[in-house]
Amino acid sequence: MVKTAATVENLVVIGSGPAGYTAALYAARANLNPLLITGFQRGGIPGGQLMTTTHVENFPGFPDGILGPDLMDRMKSQAVRWGTRLVEADVERLDLSQQPFQLQADGRTIHTQSVILATGASANRLHVDGEDTFWSHGISACAICDGATPQFRNEELAVVGGGDSACEEAVYLTKYGSKVHLIVRRDSLRASRAMADRVLANPLIEVHWKRQVGRFNGSDWLESIQLLDTDGKAAEVLPVRGLFYAIGHTPNTSLVEGQLPLDDKGYLITDPGQPATAIEGVFSAGDVADQQWRQAITAAASGCQAALAAERWLTHHDLAITIEREKVEPEAAELPQPTTTATEQDFDPEALWQGGSYALRRLYHESTKPLLVIYTSPSCGPCHVFKPQLKRVLNELDGAAQMVEINLEEDADIASQAGVTGTPTLQLFKDKALEQQWRGVQQRSAIKGAIEKLI
Numbered sequence: 001m002v003k004t005a006a007t008v009e010n011l012v013v014i015g016s017g018p019a020g021y022t023a024a025l026y027a028a029r030a031n032l033n034p035l036l037i038t039g040f041q042r043g044g045i046p047g048g049q050l051m052t053t054t055h056v057e058n059f060p061g062f063p064d065g066i067l068g069p070d071l072m073d074r075m076k077s078q079a080v081r082w083g084t085r086l087v088e089a090d091v092e093r094l095d096l097s098q099q100p101f102q103l104q105a106d107g108r109t110i111h112t113q114s115v116i117l118a119t120g121a122s123a124n125r126l127h128v129d130g131e132d133t134f135w136s137h138g139i140s141a142c143a144i145c146d147g148a149t150p151q152f153r154n155e156e157l158a159v160v161g162g163g164d165s166a167c168e169e170a171v172y173l174t175k176y177g178s179k180v181h182l183i184v185r186r187d188s189l190r191a192s193r194a195m196a197d198r199v200l201a202n203p204l205i206e207v208h209w210k211r212q213v214g215r216f217n218g219s220d221w222l223e224s225i226q227l228l229d230t231d232g233k234a235a236e237v238l239p240v241r242g243l244f245y246a247i248g249h250t251p252n253t254s255l256v257e258g259q260l261p262l263d264d265k266g267y268l269i270t271d272p273g274q275p276a277t278a279i280e281g282v283f284s285a286g287d288v289a290d291q292q293w294r295q296a297i298t299a300a301a302s303g304c305q306a307a308l309a310a311e312r313w314l315t316h317h318d319l320a321i322t323i324e325r326e327k328v329e330p331e332a333a334e335l336p337q338p339t340t341t342a343t344e345q346d347f348d349p350e351a352l353w354q355g356g357s358y359a360l361r362r363l364y365h366e367s368t369k370p371l372l373v374i375y376t377s378p379s380c381g382p383c384h385v386f387k388p389q390l391k392r393v394l395n396e397l398d399g400a401a402q403m404v405e406i407n408l409e410e411d412a413d414i415a416s417q418a419g420v421t422g423t424p425t426l427q428l429f430k431d432k433a434l435e436q437q438w439r440g441v442q443q444r445s446a447i448k449g450a451i452e453k454l455i
């Protein structure tokens with residue numbers, strides 16, 4: 001193996017869940033100057049699976065628990081503070097057939113001596129007829145992200161699945177729905193005892209055993225679902241306005257299919273407890289190689305192992321070009337700040353970004369600039385990803401456009417009037433006319449381009 005010029009990375013970490021950020025943190029502290037490719041849409045979102053959950057109660061160091069997206073913001077800040085460089089994009093192609101390895105991301109080719117695969121897993125879909133019609137119009141893969149939307153308030157809702165995620169989501173949805181149906185394929189729950197007991201003891205949850213989803217009914221929005229029994233015969237019809245999937249995950253290994261050995265479910269195969277894969281210099285971390293434990297702490301721990309293993313391997317082959325950082329920068333970790341809600345007293349007509357219905361009313365009627373309105377909810381992980389992107393766009397446009405953030409929990413009526421069906425939803429107005437609407441995290445360039453056309 002040859003030591004090459006600095007245009008070849010020492011280490012590229014692919015994925016920004018607990019495994020990826022921990023691996024990058026350790027590699028950065030070892031002066032390896034790691035590049036972390038966060039992912040964007042393929043195989044999840046930046047921050048990984050914890051961006052789709054509320055309280056994480058079992059990650060050590062947070063005795064009162066912490067919101068999943070907040071935990072991931074912290075992991076990201078820590079990795080960046082120690083010198084991790086981030087690329088906010090998906091890896092489109094990875095070629096492990098030659099050393100240095102090659103990958104395509106963000107429209108360029110990156111060469112690297114070593115790779116840590118931390119691409120995690122993605123939520124499964126049912127692929128029942130009509131799923132596409134009602135996707136985001138009643139069907140969601142993330143109760144935690146979408147449960148608070150007005151269309152689900154005081155309505156009957158359903159969750160499909162029988163594991164921990166399904167039970168957690170069913171309990172969570174009782175905060176919003178009038179009743180929650182849990183649709184379980186078998187005659188028992190796969191969830192942990194404690195979680196199953198919480199579901200079975202909850203009077204707002206009805207479990208439908210040995211049932212599967214057969215058909216979706218409705219016009220613009222989901223109105224009911226037809227259940228089938230185990231023989232595929234029509235069973236009960238549930239009058240639900242929302243259906244939430246919690247039917248497991250598929251490991252994100254398509255990048256290495258045909259290059260590395262995978263098990264029958266698609267998980268990467270490594271020696272038990274070891275990060276090294278079948279190709280020297282390629283390591284794995286987290287859920288992508290873990291069918292069994294799949295926890296944030298196990299993913300983080302395996303990220304640490306992978307980074308240490310990569311460092312040893314690079315050193316052993318004399319391949320690393322380390323860097324010296326004189327001081328840690330920024331000195332204190334930078335965390336996203338909550339948006340302040342503008343009142344009559346402190347409303348600023350020139351502010352790039354402010355929150356609340358008062359600011360929306362004023363800017364909608366008075367601003368002559370393009371106006372972005374983002375609908376968020378506190379536990380919406382994708383909103384954590386999207387908001388910094390939008391702030392960058394506004395800063396780049398240097399005051400030519402403005403933005404208002406509406407929190408669905410505080411301003412449900414406004415969201416309802418605006419026809420918002422989930423978070424994040426972004427609307428672009430000019431002179432009171434709705435020019436464009438986006439649902440979910442979008443590329444920065446798409447938003448910037450749409451605004452520039454209106455300036």
Ligand SMILES: Cc1cc2nc3c(=O)[nH]c(=O)nc-3n(C[C@H](O)[C@H](O)[C@H](O)COP(=O)(O)OP(=O)(O)OC[C@H]3O[C@@H](n4cnc5c(N)ncnc54)[C@H](O)[C@@H]3O)c2cc1C
Binds near residue numbers: 050055059293297
């Ligand atoms: C609803 C829910 C609740 C949970 N609650 C808990 C909990 O309370 N406690 C706990 O310990 N665990 C919990 N978990 C499990 C925990 O989230 C996972 O075990 C953990 O996130 C796995 O981390 P990871 O880094 O391996 O992968 P992930 O978190 O899945 O992250 C994978 C990353 O890889 C990126 N990626 C994928 N493909 C590509 C590509 N081609 N290019 C670039 N990047 C890519 C994705 O964008 C993502 O950033 C929960 C999971 C879910 C779904």
